[in-house]
Amino acid sequence: MTTTDSSTTPRAPKGKRRIGDVVFGNTARGSGILILAILAGVAAFLIIQSFDALSANTANFLTTTEWDANTDADEEPAFGVAALAFGTVLAAALALVIATPIAVGIALFIAYYAPRRLASLLGYIVDLLAAIPSVVYGLWGIGYLVQELTPFYQWLSDYLGWIPLFAGPISTTGRTMMSAGIVLAVMILPIITAISRDVFLQVPRGHREAALALGATRWEMIRMAVLPFGRPGVIGGAMLGLGRALGETMAVAMILSPALIISPHLLQSGNQTIAAHIALQYPEATGHGVSALIAAGLVLFAITLVVNMAARYVVARRKEFSE
Amino acid sequence: MAKRIDVSGLNVYYGDFLAVEDVSMTIEPRAVTAFIGSSGCGKSTFLRTLNRMHEVAPNARVDGKVMLDDLDIYAPEVDPVAVRREIGMVFQQPNPFPTMSIYDNVIAGSKLNNQRMSKSNADDIVERALRDANLWDEVKDRLAKPGSGLSGGQQQRLCIARAVAVQPEVLLMDEPCSALDPISTLAIEDLIASLKENYTICIVTHNMQQAARVSDQTAFFNLAGTGQPGRLIEMGETNKIFTKPDKKETENYITGRFG
Ligand SMILES: Nc1ncnc2c1ncn2[C@@H]1O[C@H](COP(=O)(O)OP(=O)(O)O)[C@@H](O)[C@H]1O
Ligand SMILES: [Mg+2]
Numbered sequence: 001m002t003t004t005d006s007s008t009t010p011r012a013p014k015g016k017r018r019i020g021d022v023v024f025g026n027t028a029r030g031s032g033i034l035i036l037a038i039l040a041g042v043a044a045f046l047i048i049q050s051f052d053a054l055s056a057n058t059a060n061f062l063t064t065t066e067w068d069a070n071t072d073a074d075e076e077p078a079f080g081v082a083a084l085a086f087g088t089v090l091a092a093a094l095a096l097v098i099a100t101p102i103a104v105g106i107a108l109f110i111a112y113y114a115p116r117r118l119a120s121l122l123g124y125i126v127d128l129l130a131a132i133p134s135v136v137y138g139l140w141g142i143g144y145l146v147q148e149l150t151p152f153y154q155w156l157s158d159y160l161g162w163i164p165l166f167a168g169p170i171s172t173t174g175r176t177m178m179s180a181g182i183v184l185a186v187m188i189l190p191i192i193t194a195i196s197r198d199v200f201l202q203v204p205r206g207h208r209e210a211a212l213a214l215g216a217t218r219w220e221m222i223r224m225a226v227l228p229f230g231r232p233g234v235i236g237g238a239m240l241g242l243g244r245a246l247g248e249t250m251a252v253a254m255i256l257s258p259a260l261i262i263s264p265h266l267l268q269s270g271n272q273t274i275a276a277h278i279a280l281q282y283p284e285a286t287g288h289g290v291s292a293l294i295a296a297g298l299v300l301f302a303i304t305l306v307v308n309m310a311a312r313y314v315v316a317r318r319k320e321f322s323e
Numbered sequence: 324m325a326k327r328i329d330v331s332g333l334n335v336y337y338g339d340f341l342a343v344e345d346v347s348m349t350i351e352p353r354a355v356t357a358f359i360g361s362s363g364c365g366k367s368t369f370l371r372t373l374n375r376m377h378e379v380a381p382n383a384r385v386d387g388k389v390m391l392d393d394l395d396i397y398a399p400e401v402d403p404v405a406v407r408r409e410i411g412m413v414f415q416q417p418n419p420f421p422t423m424s425i426y427d428n429v430i431a432g433s434k435l436n437n438q439r440m441s442k443s444n445a446d447d448i449v450e451r452a453l454r455d456a457n458l459w460d461e462v463k464d465r466l467a468k469p470g471s472g473l474s475g476g477q478q479q480r481l482c483i484a485r486a487v488a489v490q491p492e493v494l495l496m497d498e499p500c501s502a503l504d505p506i507s508t509l510a511i512e513d514l515i516a517s518l519k520e521n522y523t524i525c526i527v528t529h530n531m532q533q534a535a536r537v538s539d540q541t542a543f544f545n546l547a548g549t550g551q552p553g554r555l556i557e558m559g560e561t562n563k564i565f566t567k568p569d570k571k572e573t574e575n576y577i578t579g580r581f582g
Contacts, residue, residue, distance in 0.1 A: 206418035210482070213376060214432035214489060215408030224431060228422035 046298040053077060053291035061295065065260050067277070069292035070285060077288040081299045083260040087177070087271035088303065091252060092245035094181030094266070099189045100238050106189075107196035108222060123197065130190035138254035141183040146174030146255070153178065153267050164264050171269040175257040178266040180273075183251050188241030195240065199233025200226055232315040239311035246304050249275040274300040325352035325523045326392040326409075326492040328373060333387030334552075335368050337380065342368045344552035346387075348542060350493075355515060355524045357534035357561065360544030361576070365553030366527045367497050369544070373525065374410035374495060375403040391492065408436070410493040411486035416502055417478035419470030419485070426466040428481055429453060432489040448488055456484035457514050476507020483514060493523040501529060512537050531577065535565050543573045 053069060054061060056077055064080020071077045106126065110119045150170070157168035170176075203226050211221040253276035257269045278293045285293055328350040335343040343365035350356045350373075358366045371377040372385050375396065389396045396406045411432075419428045429449045433440065440448075449466070453459040458480040462473070470481050479499055486494060496515075500508040515524060515537050528534050534541055542558040557570045568574050 204418070206414060206416050207420060209376065209379060209412075209414065210418045210420065210485075211431075212379060213374065213407055213412035213414075214435060214485065215404050216432075216435055217404050220435055225420060228420070231422070 043301065046294055046301060050291055050295035050298050053079075053288040054295050056288055057292070065262060067260055067281075067292070069287070070289040071287040075287070077292060079292050081274070081296050083262050084272055084274045084277050084296055085299055085303065086262045087256075088246055088273040088275070088300065090177060090264075090271065091180050091184060091273050092242050094177065095184035095188055095245040096238055096242050098181060098185035099192055099241060100234070102185075103189050103192035103237070103241075104196055104234060106193045107200055108226070110193075110197050111200040112218065112222060112226070123194075126190050126193045129186070130194070134187060134248060134250045135254075137183055137187055138251035141179060141251060141255045142175070145183065146179045149179060149182070150174050157267050165266050167265050168267065170267040171257070173257060173269065175255055176267055176269055177256070177271050180252050180255045181266070183255060184245045184248055187248060187251065188245050191244065192234070192237040192241045195237030196230060196234045199230040199237075202233075203229045235311060235314055239308060242307055242311075243304055246300065246307065247275055249279045252276040253279050274303075325521060327352050328493060328523065328525075329388075329390040330373075331388045331390075333369070333372065333385060333389065335365065335372055335377065335383065335385050337368075338382040341552040343372075343544075344554050346555045348555060348558050350523060350525060351540065352492075352523045353519055353521070354539040355519050355526060355537050356540040356542060357538035358525065358527045358542050358544060359529075359531060359534050359576075360553070360556075361546065362529070363553075364544040364546045366544055369553070370495050370497055370525060370527050371412075373493070374407050374412055376407070376412060378403055408432075408489060409491055410495060411489065411491035413479070413482050413486055413494065413496040413499045415498040417475055417482050419473075419478050419481050421469065421471045423470060424467045425462050425470045425473070425481060428470045429484050429488050432485060436489070452484040452488035455487050455518065456480045457510065457517075458484055474507070476503050476510055479503060479507065479511060480514065483511075483518075487518070487522070491522070493525070494518065496524065496526040498527050498529060500533065508533070531565075535561060541565070543568070543570075543576065545572055545576065 057079060058076045059066070059068075059078035059080050061080050063082050064078065065083035067079045067084075069077045069079040106122070110122050110126075114122060150172075153170045153174065153176075156166045157170050160166040161168050207225040207229060208221055211224040214224075216224055252273050256272060256276060258272035258277065258280070259270040260272060261270050263270045274296050278296055281289065281293055330349075331347045333343065333346045334341060346369060358370065360366055368377060368383075373389060373396075377383040377385070385397065391406075391409065395401065419425075420431065423431065426449055429452050430440075430445050433445070433448050450459060450463075453462060458477060461477060462481075470478060473481060479502075483494075483499075500511050503511065512533065515526065518524060519539075526534075526537065538561045540558065541561040541564040543556045543564060544553050545556045546553050557564065557568055557573045559569075564573060565577060568577065
């Protein structure tokens with residue numbers, strides 16, 4: 001169409017560029033460029049600022065677990081991000097595993113089971129959860145939740161202790177990866193629930209009726225029509241939640257009793273996340289310390305980027321079947 | 324297969340609004356019954372009460388009686404899910420499940436009843452249903468492809484295949500051709516003519532030529548005025564309704580559209 005003779009096809013008159021279009025177009029373009037520039041700027045900052053410590057580092061940054069970076073000028077720093085990256089991914093994955101099924105359940109209940117009044121009340125409450133500051137979640141976690149959960153942890157390790165994840169002896173303080181994961185799960189629950197509920201409500205009526213007309217019960221209708229349609233949305237919501245969990249600092253810093261080890265034992269103390277480590281170490285960082293922490297930040301940035309790209313890939317892969 | 328439907332004194336309400344008033348009719352097995360009438364007179368509403376699909380609307384309710392042979396489908400102990408397994412439905416917009424392959428679309432209903440069907444059994448059901456829907460030759464080489472990749476007419480025949488795969492007694496169709504082009508429409512009409520050997524078929528249509536072509540019986544619905552409930556004005560042999568109807572109202576409608 002665009003190649004046909006411009007004198008015969010109706011198109012926007014050339015000379016008259018409407019001022020509103022121009023302003024809006026440039027604003028949109030400018031915002032897009034600005035976002036890219038900010039992203040590139042952050043990446044450049046991280047790379048440049050971490051260079052100093054990385055080049056002085058005597059240990060392998062990616063495989064070392066110790067963090068010995070606060071050295072004087074004449075000493076050699078030796079630090080690595082392995083334990084921190086492991087802890088970061090573990091905490092976020094744990095949060096996701098706990099939160100996603102619950103969020104999908106709540107979203108389905110709100111969208112298809114609850115009476116209308118209750119549904120909007122529940123939706124409102126879930127949105128409120130998202131408004132609670134993370135330091136409050138941290139206080140709640142350390143001041144209340146860990147004590148309440150200790151008997152449950154004991155039970156887990158008594159009966160499922162043969163699985164390394166739940167192996168004892170459990171931490172008496174409860175300041176463990178499991179507690180951090182649970183608090184993170186509560187924090188990411190609202191975003192996953194809200195997005196899942198929205199996509200579940202968007203399932204075309206035709207698909208739902210097609211299932212019901214085949215003699216599906218409500219649950220069968222949900223399995224046939226709602227969940228497959230909502231899947232990319234649920235994944236998208238989960239990835240947003242995962243992004244938040246990966247970067248969450250305050251609640252984790254307050255709950256975990258840190259140790260720079262790679263341990264799969266969720267009920268024992270130990271492990272640390274990148275974000276919490278940066279927050280706790282930054283005030284005392286000397287020598288190469290700050291630069292080393294920025295290098296850790298670079299790794300967190302990279303992990304988040306990879307997670308997001310993976311999510312996009314998963315969502316796009318099913319496209320042929322989802323339109 | 325194929326059962327008779329007997330409706331008596333059926334009223335349908337949406338909340339306080341009486342949408343369809345006092346319909347009584349008998350729908351014969353192994354025949355096609357067409358519902359015609361101006362838009363908004365309650366044809367879809369009435370059709371959906373025949374397999375309790377109207378219950379999807381939260382405020383819809385009926386009083387009156389609908390018998391499927393000896394079964395009162397509104398008896399308190401009857402599960403609407405069971406009713407819909409006996410009385411299938413095809414909608415105006417083709418609505419194959421977009422995330423499922425052609426094969427999975429066809430087998431979806433059978434899987435509800437029987438999770439552990441053998442592969443060869445499932446293959447048989449799929450092939451038979453697709454053959455019944457005159458679609459087998461067009462899709463047999465791409466059963467694993469998504470149903471949404473088919474043309475509109477093929478999608479609608481896929482939906483018919485999906486509905487007949489569970490071997491219902493009755494097939495309800497709500498304007499199944501109104502989203503389709505004329506060639507696909509003819510294909511569906513041929514299909515309806517062959518399906519009536521085994522099923523009781525009800526079809527709502529806006530197109531009176533279509534009603535005349537495919538149906539054995541025709542029921543004419545009309546509204547007394549806006550805000551008034553829809554009523555069944557007249558029902559009879561399609562030939563008779565289109566040539567010498569008993570009611571003046573029917574004649575006006577038919578001649579107004581036909582002449
Ligand atoms: N879900 C619903 N809620 C309330 N009113 C409805 C609903 N569906 C249909 N109606 C009303 O019922 C009447 C009959 O509609 P419908 O059965 O769709 O007519 P037709 O199929 O003959 O065009 C119309 O007045 C319509 O507005
Ligand atoms: Mg209608």
